[in-house]
Amino acid sequence: ETGVTQTPRHLVMGMTNKKSLKCEQHLGHNAMYWYKQSAKKPLELMFVYSLEERVENNSVPSRFSPECPNSSHLFLHLHTLQPEDSALYLCASSQDPGQVFEKLFFGSGTQLSVL
């Protein structure tokens, strides 16, 4: 148990569907992240939230829409995805929203398949 919980663990969706991924951290951290992990690519940073404010959007297509209602919860809203968006989506958190990229605590991820 890493203190970061992601739901659902698996998700299959069609290209016209709208779905959301949920992440919750129980560590009292102030920064939360979305990463994408594809089969043959390294971990790619998508979004960073610091104290509920988005501080990083790493050129992610608008079909991915993050939401951070409070420092413990992070969502990734998905709509009109493409098959190439199939991947493992990992949520992570870190202690402080400082300028040094800190130790990350990852959730187990949501394995997304887009048909």
Added chain:
Amino acid sequence: QQPVQSPQAVILREGEDAVINCSSSKALYSVHWYRQKHGEAPVFLMILLKGGEQKGHEKISASFNEKKQQSSLYLTASQLSYSGTYFCGTERSFDNYGQNFVFGPGTRLSVLP
């Protein structure tokens, strides 16, 4: 900008040693190491900072050579539990939150009995 890791994959027998390398073409401020077991979340192992000392985690240690812009992860007397994919993450500067931190492609380590 992405660091290079070598080897891509390694197979060991229990009790053997291994070295995983991570190198960058850019000057580095820090190197981070994570391990991800199949179907699980990546887990933090250690951070090495510029000018810092060699770190250790169980029987896993690492060094950071700033001049060569590379880090090496040393796995001594490997155990079955060491199996997984090892990622290095490199940070090129102290600021620009998130933008300068990049993960390498990973090294898949398999320890056999």
